[in-house]
Amino acid sequence: MEASAFVKGPAGHYYSDLVLACEDHFSRIYPDYVDSSDHDTVMCPAVFPFGYIAPTGQASGAIPLTNVEKASIDGDNAELKIFHRLEKFGKETKQPMFVLSQVKITEFIKNVLRQKLPADHPILMGKLLNSDGEIDFLIIHRQIGVILIEVKAPKKFSKSTQCKARKQLQTGEEIVHALYEIDHRESTTVIPVYKVIAMPNVSDPGRENQNFISLREENVQSDGSFVRWWESKFAKKAFGSQEKRDLQNLIYIFVGQKCEVSSKEL
16 A cells, blocks of 8 residues: 655645656746756756855854865865866766755655555665665766766775765665656666766775776866766667656656655655
């Protein structure tokens, strides 16, 4: 039996179908991107969220703003590098993609899956949906598929850090596959999902696992090296009409849960 949920969208609209709520909300905020596969890069949110509070002045002994920024975003600085690189690269090369940063594995996604998948589905029976983690960058590219990027900030390569990144990426991949499966339980066609471990502070190129792609310092320092890295790792594909609709549905869901749509399980 499907789990019941109610959804509150913008302007007080209520829905019983979470995916429909996302679709309607997306259609209002991005009307030009509903049926178009030819558009510029969209950053969602448009700026990188630091999550720190700036001081109001130095009279009370507050640290100067530049020092606060340096101290507070140390962990996020690696993500900020990737954010700026993706934004610049995407817009200069006209990549038709949505770039979502800090995507929470939230109650909303849980409710989508509980509402749409059978109660005995493996993803609903396991520990996955109890995760409070996030995906640093989730890119839905209309000519490539889905690209998941987990960013880590060690100064030197760390196996334990890489292992943690792999687990986070695998969780994200399972979420994407489960959302895709909602409408394609019998289909053999699957949208490609690429998993990237980004360590922009590590200069050692290292070795790549066949299931994971590495992004290190030398790939983000210059425009040319990043473009070469991107073109060598991601193959463009001519998606069919159904695959294009599948990608659009993923955009609806993930952009919707980053915006003003909220849900609660009954």
